[in-house]
Amino acid sequence: MQTTLTNGIADGQLTNAAKLANVSEDQFRMSNGVRVIDYQPTSRHAAPSNRYYLWLILPAVIVLACITLYPFFWLIWMSFHKVDVLKGDVWNNFANWRRLLGDRSFGNGWLLLLKYSAMCMLMEVGLGVLLAVILNRSKYEKVLVTLFLMPMMMAPVVAGLVWYYLYNSTFGWYHWLMQSAGILGEKSILGDTGTAMWGIVLVDVWQWTPLIILITLAGMKRVPRDQLEASMVDGAGEWRNFFQITLPNLYPFLLIAILLRFMDNFRFIDAILVLTGGGPANSTKILPTYLFDVSFQFFKLGRGAAIALTLLFVTIILGLILVKVFESPAGKVNQEGS
Amino acid sequence: MASVSIKNVWKYYGETAAVKDLNLEVLNGEFLCVLGPSGCGKSSSLRMLAGLEHISSGDIHFGDRRVNDLPPKERDIAMVFENYALYPHKTVFDNIGNALKLRKVDPNTIQQKVERAAEMLEIKHLLQRKPMELSGGQKQRVAIGRAIVREPELFLFDEPIAHLDAKLRAHMRGELKILQRKLGTTMVYVTHDQMEALSMADRVAVMHEGVLQQYGTPQEIYHKPVNAWVAGFVGEPPMNFLDCELVQENDAIQLKHSTFSVSLLPEQASIINSAKLERKVQLAIRPDEIHINGKQSAESIKAEVKITEPLGGDMLVDTTVGKEKVLVKTKPDFTASMGEECFLSFDKQRWHVFSSETGLAFF
Amino acid sequence: MASSDIVQYKTPARKAVDILVGVFLTIYLIWTLLTFVMMFVSSFKDLLEAFKLPEIGDWLGVTLFFDFTPTFRHYENLFLDKNFGKYMMNSIISAGGSALISVVLGSMCAYALSRTEFRGKKDLLFWIISTRMAPVVAVMVPLYAIFRNFELVGTLPGLILAYTTFNLPFAIWILKGFFDNVPYSIEEAQMCDGANRFEAFVSILPLVAPGIGAFLILCVLFGWNDFLFASIIGSGGAKTLPVATVELVQPQNIQWGKIMAAGVVTTVPMMFLGLLVRRYLVTGLTMGAVRE
Numbered sequence: 001m002q003t004t005l006t007n008g009i010a011d012g013q014l015t016n017a018a019k020l021a022n023v024s025e026d027q028f029r030m031s032n033g034v035r036v037i038d039y040q041p042t043s044r045h046a047a048p049s050n051r052y053y054l055w056l057i058l059p060a061v062i063v064l065a066c067i068t069l070y071p072f073f074w075l076i077w078m079s080f081h082k083v084d085v086l087k088g089d090v091w092n093n094f095a096n097w098r099r100l101l102g103d104r105s106f107g108n109g110w111l112l113l114l115k116y117s118a119m120c121m122l123m124e125v126g127l128g129v130l131l132a133v134i135l136n137r138s139k140y141e142k143v144l145v146t147l148f149l150m151p152m153m154m155a156p157v158v159a160g161l162v163w164y165y166l167y168n169s170t171f172g173w174y175h176w177l178m179q180s181a182g183i184l185g186e187k188s189i190l191g192d193t194g195t196a197m198w199g200i201v202l203v204d205v206w207q208w209t210p211l212i213i214l215i216t217l218a219g220m221k222r223v224p225r226d227q228l229e230a231s232m233v234d235g236a237g238e239w240r241n242f243f244q245i246t247l248p249n250l251y252p253f254l255l256i257a258i259l260l261r262f263m264d265n266f267r268f269i270d271a272i273l274v275l276t277g278g279g280p281a282n283s284t285k286i287l288p289t290y291l292f293d294v295s296f297q298f299f300k301l302g303r304g305a306a307i308a309l310t311l312l313f314v315t316i317i318l319g320l321i322l323v324k325v326f327e328s329p330a331g332k333v334n335q336e337g338s
Numbered sequence: 339m340a341s342v343s344i345k346n347v348w349k350y351y352g353e354t355a356a357v358k359d360l361n362l363e364v365l366n367g368e369f370l371c372v373l374g375p376s377g378c379g380k381s382s383s384l385r386m387l388a389g390l391e392h393i394s395s396g397d398i399h400f401g402d403r404r405v406n407d408l409p410p411k412e413r414d415i416a417m418v419f420e421n422y423a424l425y426p427h428k429t430v431f432d433n434i435g436n437a438l439k440l441r442k443v444d445p446n447t448i449q450q451k452v453e454r455a456a457e458m459l460e461i462k463h464l465l466q467r468k469p470m471e472l473s474g475g476q477k478q479r480v481a482i483g484r485a486i487v488r489e490p491e492l493f494l495f496d497e498p499i500a501h502l503d504a505k506l507r508a509h510m511r512g513e514l515k516i517l518q519r520k521l522g523t524t525m526v527y528v529t530h531d532q533m534e535a536l537s538m539a540d541r542v543a544v545m546h547e548g549v550l551q552q553y554g555t556p557q558e559i560y561h562k563p564v565n566a567w568v569a570g571f572v573g574e575p576p577m578n579f580l581d582c583e584l585v586q587e588n589d590a591i592q593l594k595h596s597t598f599s600v601s602l603l604p605e606q607a608s609i610i611n612s613a614k615l616e617r618k619v620q621l622a623i624r625p626d627e628i629h630i631n632g633k634q635s636a637e638s639i640k641a642e643v644k645i646t647e648p649l650g651g652d653m654l655v656d657t658t659v660g661k662e663k664v665l666v667k668t669k670p671d672f673t674a675s676m677g678e679e680c681f682l683s684f685d686k687q688r689w690h691v692f693s694s695e696t697g698l699a700f701f
Numbered sequence: 702m703a704s705s706d707i708v709q710y711k712t713p714a715r716k717a718v719d720i721l722v723g724v725f726l727t728i729y730l731i732w733t734l735l736t737f738v739m740m741f742v743s744s745f746k747d748l749l750e751a752f753k754l755p756e757i758g759d760w761l762g763v764t765l766f767f768d769f770t771p772t773f774r775h776y777e778n779l780f781l782d783k784n785f786g787k788y789m790m791n792s793i794i795s796a797g798g799s800a801l802i803s804v805v806l807g808s809m810c811a812y813a814l815s816r817t818e819f820r821g822k823k824d825l826l827f828w829i830i831s832t833r834m835a836p837v838v839a840v841m842v843p844l845y846a847i848f849r850n851f852e853l854v855g856t857l858p859g860l861i862l863a864y865t866t867f868n869l870p871f872a873i874w875i876l877k878g879f880f881d882n883v884p885y886s887i888e889e890a891q892m893c894d895g896a897n898r899f900e901a902f903v904s905i906l907p908l909v910a911p912g913i914g915a916f917l918i919l920c921v922l923f924g925w926n927d928f929l930f931a932s933i934i935g936s937g938g939a940k941t942l943p944v945a946t947v948e949l950v951q952p953q954n955i956q957w958g959k960i961m962a963a964g965v966v967t968t969v970p971m972m973f974l975g976l977l978v979r980r981y982l983v984t985g986l987t988m989g990a991v992r993e
Contacts, residue, residue: 033566033697035551037358041348041395045406052898053813060810060873061825063802067844067866068832074843131729134722144726146979148733152986153975155926155943158964161950162740165957171752173739173766180758206736214983218991256990266836270928274947288838295842296933308839315839319831326990390889411895423886427907437894484894494893 072312078305089302096306106307109287112197116286117265119201120208121258127205128212129254133242135213136220145217149210156207160271163203164190167275190276193283200272200284207271208264212257219253220246252325259322266315287311340401340491340524341366342387347396349382349548356382358548360396364526364541369518371539372528373559375571379548380528381496387526388417388494400491416485417494420501422477424469424484430456431465434483455483458517475506482514486521493518493525500531511537532572536560544568561688566697569622569690575654578628578664580621581694584610593621593691597660598639603686609701610691618694625667627685630655632674638681643674657682740968744961745771751957775962783959785945785966792941792967794857795931796924799864804917807872808880808909812902814873815880826874830988833870837929840866848934855937863934864924871923871988872916878989879912880905915981918974925971942967 079096081089100106131148135141151159166174169188178184189199227245236244269288272278278285278293285293291311295304342364349357357379364370372380385391387398389410398405405413416437424433432439434455435448443451456462459479469477478498485493499510515538518525529535535542536556544551544559552564563569569577582593591607592599602610631638641657641664653670656663657680666682674680691700743751750769755762779785814822844863845854853859887908888901896904906913931941940948946963949956975982984992 033570033692034546035549035565035567036547037549039359041346041359044348044350044395045393047392050817050819053817056809056813056902060806060869063806063865064829064832064869067847067862068835068840071840071843071847074846075840078843127729131726134726138726144730146976147730149975149979149982150737150972151733152982153922153971154964154968155928155971157926157928157943157947158967159736161946161960162736162964165743165960166736166739171754173754176754176757180760206732210733211986215987215991218983253991256987260987260990263834267834269838270943273928274950288836291838295838301842304842308836308842311836311839315834315836316831319827319834322834322988322990323827323830326988388889388893390892409897410889410892411897415893417890417893419886419890421884421886423884423890425887425904425908436891440891440895440900484890488894 075305075308075312078302079309081302083301083305092302096302099303100306100310105282105285105290106287108282109285109290109307112284113265113286113288116197116201116284117262119197120204120265121261123201123205124209124212124261125254125258127209128257129216129250131209131213132216132220133246136217141217145213148213151207152210154207155270156268157270157274159203159207160274163199163206163271164275167199191280193281196276196280196283200275203271203275204265208261211261215253215257216250219250223249255325256322259318259325263315263318263322266311340403341368342492342524342526343399344383344387345397345399347383347386347398348394349379349386349391350394355394356548357386360550362543362550362553364524367522367524369515369525369538369540370527371535371542372526372545373530373532373535373542373572374545375530377547378545380530380545383545384417384494384496384526384528387492388415389413414491415494416488416490416492417496418478418481418485418498420497422469422481422498424477424480426469428468429465430461430467430469430472430480430483433469433480434465434487436484437488451487452483455487458486458520459483474502475510478502478510482517486517490523493523493527495525495527497529498527499534500529507531507534514538532574536572544571546571562699562701563690564699566620566622566692566699569692569699573624575625575665575667577622577624577690580623580659580662580664582619582621582691583617584619593619595621595660600637600639600684600686602691606686606691606701613700619700620692620694620697622690622692623684623688625654625665627688628664628666629683629685630657630666630668630672631681631683634681635683638683641680641682643676643678643680645676646672646674655680740961740964742766742769744775744958744965745769745773746958747772747774748956748958775958776966778959779962779966783945783949785942785963788940788942788945789966791857791860791935791939792925792943795860795864795935795939795941796921798857798861799868799924800917800920802861803865803868803872803920804876804913807869808876808906808913811873811876812880815877816885826877829870830874833867833874833988837867841929841933845933854934855939857939860931860935860939860941863930864920864927868920868923871985872920875916875985875989876909876913878984879909883908912981915978916985918978919981919985922971922974925967 078089080091080094082092082095083089135144138144154162163174166172167188167190169175169186169191172188175184175188178189179186184195187195189195189202223246227249228241231241231245265286266288269286269292272284272286272289273292276284278289287307288311291304291307294300294307342362344360344362347357347360348355360379360383362370372383374380382391386393389405389408389412393406400413410417425436428436431452434452438448438451452465453462456465459482461476461479461483464472464476464480469480472480478501481498495514499507499514502510511534514527518538527534527538536559539556541554542556542559543553546567552559552568554562559568559572563572566579570579580595582595585592585594585599587601589607590601590604591610592601630641634640639659641659644656644658644663647654647656648670651670653668653672655666655668655672655674657666658664659682664682692698693700746769753765753768755765814826844866848854848859848863851859853862883905887905888898891901891904892898925941926943927941928943928947931939931944932947935941935944942963946960946967949960949963978985
C-alpha cells in the first residue's frame, strides 16, 4: 500500500482531500482528476461454492450420461469388434470399417438419404413458404393453420400405415386417384423402383410441410414492419417488397427449418419401414433404413455400429451448425418478444 | 435499526475488480445515496450489503453484527429493485405480504400491516389487482410497500425510480424522503441521478470506476468537490473548466488564462502558497456562478455569445472565451444575438481550482 | 394508432390472384384432411366395403366411398379381443412417466443452467442438445444391450427410460429458454424477503408453469408417437399403441378396418393434446429456436 504521490501537491492539500473523500491518506492516488486504486486487497475470501446449482444439474446429467454417453462408447467398442453375444466380442482389426469402403449399399444409402432429403426439402420449403405467405394475409389464418398442422400430430408409423393402404394398387383410393389422373399405371407407386421414392417423399411432405408453414409464419411476424412500410413509400410493389424485405428476413428461419428437417430425416424412418422397408430393389433404402436392416435383420452388430457412427458424426456436425444458427445475431433477434 | 460499516471491501468478478477498497460508515437512521455513472460499482456495493453477492475481501457490519457470511434472509434487510421484481402472478396484497408470510406471521397481523403500508403509500384501492394492471408509479409503490411492511433494520434501494417519467420521479423523490424520515430507518439508496442524490440524501457517496471518490453531505459534494471528476460529474448543467496558469504578482496570485487574467482571493492565495506553487491548474466554475453582462466592468472577461437557450425561468448562454466554451446560466431577460460581444465575471467565492497534473482540488 | 395490418390496395390483378389463392388453399386443405377422412371413414367400413373402388377414370364413382353401413365392429374387436385397452395403458404410462421424469429433472437442471456461469457450460449444453438429435436407430443396439443387462427390456420402466433419452434433453433445452426469460431479481427479492435459495426457485415456478405444462404435453406426444424404441425396447411386455397397430399387419389376412381403427385410437388423443399446446408447438418442434 504505497503512496504514489509526486510533484507539487503539498501534504496539507492531500490530507484535506483524503479527509473529504473519507479515506486514509496513505492509500491515495489521483489520475486525471479521478481517485484511482491500483493496489490489490491483502487477502481474498474464498470464492463461494456453487454446490447448490451442481446438485440441481447433476441428476439430469447423470441420467442422460447413463442412457446416451455409455451407449455411445459401447457403440465405438462394437465398431472395432466382431460382436458375438454368446462367445464374447472379438477384435477384428477394423474389418467393420474396411467393409464399409467396399459396401455399395452403404454409399448408396448415403446418396439415397441425400436424394430423399433434397426432394422432401424442396417440396416442403416451396409449399410451406408459399402457404405461409398466403396465410399471413388471410383472415382465416388461425383456423386454417390449426387444420393444416393436424398431420404433425399423427404418429409417423401410423401415417405410414394409412398411406400404405391408400397407395395399394388394388383397393387404395390414392392409387385410384393417380391412375385416373393418368399419372400412374397399374403398378402401385411403392411397387416400382422409379416411383417408390416419390411415394415416401409424399408422405413426408404431407406430414411435415405444416412445420415449415409454422416456422415461416413465425418468421413473417418478425419482419420489421417499418422496413416494409419504408420500402412501400419508396415505391416498391408487393413483389419487390417480398423479395427485397420479407425473404431476406426469413433466411435464418428457413435455415433452421431445413436443418431440423434434415436431421429428422436421419431420425425418423418409422414411415419408410412400414411403407417400403427400403424396397423395391433397395430403391428407398436410405442409410438409416439400411442400418436398421444390418443391425436388426442380419444382426451384424459390429458393422451396424460402424455405420451408426458415421451417421452420428454427420448429425453432430449438423447439430453444431444448427447451434451456431441459434446463436447468430439473427437467431437471437428471433427469440425476443416471446 | 442499525448503523452500517463497510471496511476495505472489494468485489471481484473473475479478475476484474468492480468495487475497490470501499470504506463507508452509515449512521443509524441516516439516508445515504451512492451516486455514480453506470458501471461504477454502486450496484455491486448495494448487492453486497443485501447478501446477493459475496464479498471478495473486507468486512461489512450491521451494528455489531458481521454479516459477511449471512444469506439475505438473515440480514434483516429489505430491498427495492430497479425493475420492481414483483411476482406477476400474485396480487398486490400478496406481493406486499409475501415476506411476512415467509416469516410465518399470522394472517391477521399480515392483513393489518399490509393495509397500513398500503394506506401510507396510497395504494389501498389496488390491493386486489395484479402487477400487470398497474402503472409504473403504482408498481414502484407496491415494491416499496413490500419493503416497509417488513420493518427491517436497513432499506436498500437500487435505482427504484429510474424507470418513471420525469414528473413522477420528482414527485417520488419528495415522498421517499418523507417516508424515510417518518420510518427513521437507515437507508442506502443507489442512483445515477444526481438530482435524486442531492435532494434526498443526508450524505452522498460518489463512486467512479469502483473507487469511492468523495463521501459527504450534499452541500459538501456540490460546493467542495475533492477532485475534478466529482466537480464535473455533479451539477447540471456541468461545471466549466478553463486551463490556467498561476502567476505570482506582488502579494496576489493571478490566474492567467490565454485571454484573461484574474486574481485569487487572499485566503485562496494562502492555500496555494502553503502548497508548493504549481503552475498549471484548472479553473472550474458552475454556469450559475458566472454573471454575464453586456458592459465591461472590473476584472470581467471578454467573451462571445454563440447561442442562447431560453429554458423558461432561466436562460443558458453558450459563450466562447478564446477557444474554450463557457456555459452561463442567467435570467431570461438577458438578450444577445449570435456573435455579439459580452462580458463575464466570476463569483470568486464559489470557484474552484484543481491541479492540472493530479486533478486534486486546492479549494 | 397504426392499423394492425400493412395496407393493401385492390386492383383487378389482385382480385384474380385472390381467386387463384383461394383455389390453391382449398386443394391443400383437401390434401391435408383427405388422409384423415380416409382413416376415419375406413375404420367404420366392413372388409368388403373397404375394397370397393370405382373404375379407373370414373370420377363420379367417388360417391362409392361413402356407400357403406357404419360398423363399430373393428373398435369392439380391438378392445375386446386384441387387448388394446392394455396397450393404451402402456402408452399412457410410458409416455406420461417419461414426460414427468423429464420435466422434473429437466426443470431443475434448466434452472441451474440458466442461473450459473461456468467453464464448459456451452459444451455441456451442446452435448445435451446433441443427444436429442442423435438418430434413434444409431444408438438402439447398445441401448438394447444395456437395457437387457438391467432386465429392463419389455418393461414399462425400461420404455420410460428409453423415451427419456430424447425427452430429457428436449426439456432441459426448452425450459432453459423459459427460465432465461424470468428476471433473476424476482428470486433475489424472494431471498431478501426471507426465502432460502430453493424456496426462491420454487417461487418462480408458477411463472413458468404454463410453459412447463405445455412441454410436459409435448413430451407425452413425442413418447406416444414413438415406434422404434417401443418396438425394440418395449417388445414383449410393454407393447404400445403404435407397435400394436403395426402388428395388425399380416401378410395373408389384411385387416384394414382394424388397422384404421387402431390408427384412429392412436391419433385422436394426440390431436387433442396438440391443439391444447398449439401456442407452444413451433417452439417445441424447433428446439426453441423459433417462437410464435
